[in-house]
Amino acid sequence: MRVRARNGVRAVRGGERIVVEVQHVTKRYGSFTAVDDLSFEVEAGEILGFLGPNGAGKTTTMRILTGYLPATEGHARIAGFDVFDDPIEAKRRTGYLPETPPLYPEMTVAEYLHFVARINGIAAGDRTARVGAAMERTSVTDMAGRYCGTLSKGYRQRVGLAQALLHEPDVLILDEPTAGLDPRQIIETRRLITELAGDHTVILSTHILPEVSQTCQRVVIINRGRVVAVDSPDALTARLQGSQSLYLQVDGGGDDPVAALRGIAGVAGVAAADRRDGVSGFEIEIAPGHDVRREVARAVVTNGWGLLELRARQMSLEDIFLQLTTEEDGGEPDGAVPVGPPEEADAPDGGEADGADRIEAEERTDG
Amino acid sequence: MANILALAAKELRAYFVSPIAYVLLVFFALLFGWFYVASVNVMVQLSMGQFGMGPQVVNINEFMIRPLFGNTAVILLFLLPMLTMRSFAEEKRSGTMELLLTSPLTDLQIILGKFFGALALYCLMLALTLLHVGLLFWYGEPEWGPVASGYLGLLLMGGAFISVGLAISSTTKNQIVAGVATFAVLLLFWIINWIGDASGTTSQAVLAYLSILEHFDDFSKGVIDTKHVTYYLSFIVVGLFLTAKSMDQERWNG
Structure with a gap:
């Protein structure tokens, strides 16, 4: 059984602009399907949380969105530009922080950011100002002269983030931005991401649940390459x-x-x-x-x-997450903490759908 | 163009912050210097008539510069794989390839950036040899034509070596594998004509034509033949094309 979210056709909703569109994207590696018929949309200024267990297809989806990987089927658009047909325009509007910050160990932080500014086509005269602003925003100014190879995990992550937002992209795609940070850095990073929304549309992936309820306005839960649910964190909790x-x-x-x-x-x-x-x-x-x-x-x-x-x-988001992502195994009976019979996950939940993000759960029997 | 330049500058910089640039420059200078001294000795012995022919005027181009260029070509066969082995392999290993591939850059810009970055360091290596060759001009009177054409030949041949190295480096994450494989392939292109024969059957003639050092000989003699220029240029284009194919392949396979 799986629950699939369907968004009706809504090119413009309440005057908001759809910045990221993912339509029926599928990615296969040989016989293995990493992402299966994934569809969702993100509005301008929104923070979308991409939630799923490890190996659910989060990174693959992000790589497709950033043009690093081509999708086997389907389309993805950034600000109206297809990431496959119009990669340069799409990439200009995307800032990406991969799971491992892509730093050159032999460059200093400032040199690295200058290089990134240069390959993003920022005019020579503006580079210093832009690099300065990005370093300021991610609080790495003190590290400007340090070699990237000598930075701590926290600083590497922040320089990676500075790199992603340097060219003021419409869309920021962050793959597990808080992974490996200490609690204080996590709080700072989350605050930074919240600040960034508004100017930018943010898609972040995580497998840490509180992160989603704290920073995201909308959550896409995926498991085994499929969308299991799309909703706001509160609505998801309410729904169940x-x-x-x-x-x-x-x-x-x-x-x-x-x-x-x-x-x-x-x-x-x-x-x-x-x-x-x-x-x-x-x-x-x-x-x-x-x-x-x-x-x-x-x-x-x-x-x-x-x-x-x-x-x-x-039910915390955690329970919902576990329920949504483990159900497919046939809900193994686990005496300790029973979480409702599987059918209840997609029981009709009239009144809870908030109109904006309508969830349509449809039952499927797999295998 | 600006992007290619930015990438090439980054490449060149990376060579100089790692020991690679220094190791290459030092050992190339050492080896070239060694061959230089050796050929100067032969020259001196020849001109002093130590081979029983009595003192004579020796053609400095024919007896000194031409063998020197030939030897240089062989040194490059050994050294240039080290120049290109890290180019793609290292970026793939450290994840920075993800930065390049998600930045507004085309594959061609990335490849040409790397190519010209490596070529720039190679030119620096060649520039070191100008000192020695300059001394020959100072003390002797060689013809400058064959010297210039020899350098052109070295440049083209080095470009061909680099394009092979890039193509191979783009297929692996391991620098050592890239380096060894590049060396093996280049060596194969050197000895390929040992079975070939330009005047033999068609297949032998093809093998002879493919030999990478064979085409260099005319350059060191002072002959710029479009046949050889075309060979090296098409070699470079094929190498870079294979690099592009391999990048594309990598992308689809993830």
């Missing part, structure tokens, strides 16, 4: 609220609490989450549209258990 659960921790409970809890109307499933020193925790799966908190509390009291904890478990 149907499969809400409760966490209950009690002590005592000589009788089997699982059976008692299962008897409550509206409880879809109960699983023992943890048990130690006579304290047991349970995950209680709630059927959509029910609120069973009162009934659960009553059951605790009538059975004479000691109530230690009862809280609603909101």
Whole structure:
């Protein structure tokens, strides 16, 4: 089963300009399909998060967008220029930070940025100013005279970022921009990216979930080269609220609490989450549209258990991600943390689609 | 054009920050100097009549400069693979190829940038030899025609070597592999006419024609034959074309 996002034809939406268009892009290496019929669009000034496990096809997609790799099928356009038919114009409007910053170890930071400015066609008179501005923006000015080969991981990443935004591109494509940075640098980089949006359209890939909810306005979740979902982080969370659960921790409970809890109307499933020193925790799966908190509390009291904890478990982006990306394996039963039956992922979620980003989930049976 | 220049300047710079440029320049100067001294000795012995012919006026072009150019060609066969082995291989290994390929540059600009960058360092190597040749002009009276045509020949032949090196370097991430393979291919082009024979059957004549050093001989004699110029120029074009093909292939295969 897979969930596919479909965007209707919307060349212009609310006056916003579509800057990046990806239409039915497929990339095959021999018999291996790295990217399978991928379609999405990005508006001017938007930050789009590209989320997926390692090997999902994020880097391949970015490489297609930047013109580094040609797609086997489909089209990608940057600011209206096809990356395959009109590569030079498309590349002029794209800034790209690959996973490993492409630095020349034998050049100093300033020399390197001057070189990048030169091959991007920035006039000789403007180069110094542009390089200065880019270094300022990424806080690498102090390192201007250092050789790229001697920089720390954090600085390499920042010089890579300076390189990507040097020519003021319409679109910035950043492949895991925060990978390998320390927590402070991560926060700085995220702030920088947020600042950059508006002037630039940003597409960033990551497998770190909080990054997406903190920086991105829209998320494309991909797995095995396919789009699993496209939405805002909040809407994605909301969309899956149907499969809400409760966490209950009690002590005592000589009788089997699982059976008692299962008897409550509206409880879809109960699983023992943890048990130690006579304290047991349970995950209680709630059927959509029910609120069973009162009934659960009553059951605790009538059975004479000691109530230690009862809280609603909101599905984090992490859960959604895991759910969306592992489902395809047939949802292996994993006793510890049950995340709703697979069908619930694409249960009709009326009212949650926010009109702008309409999600159409369609079920498919694979294999 | 500006892009080609920017890339060529970057290449040349990279040669000089790594030890490659210095190693090449030093050893080329040393080897050339060695051959130079050796041929000066032969010259001196000849002109003093040590071969039983009595003192005589020896043609400096014929007995000194021509063999010297021939020897230089052989030194280049050994040294030029080192000039080109890193060009694409290193960029691919370190990931900077991704920068070039996602910048608004055409493949042709990248290839020509690398070609002219390497050619510029090669010209510097040749420039070192002007000192020795200058001394010959200072003390002797060689004809400048064959000297000029010899340099033209060296330039064209070096260009051909470089284009082979670029084509091979673009197929691998490993500099050593690129260097060794380039040397092997060049050597093959040198000895290819050992089985060939210009006056033999068609296939032998073709093999003879392909020999890369064979075409150099006339240049060192002072003859600029369009046949040889065409050979080297087409050799360069084919080499660069193969480089472009290999880049394209790489792109599709990822």
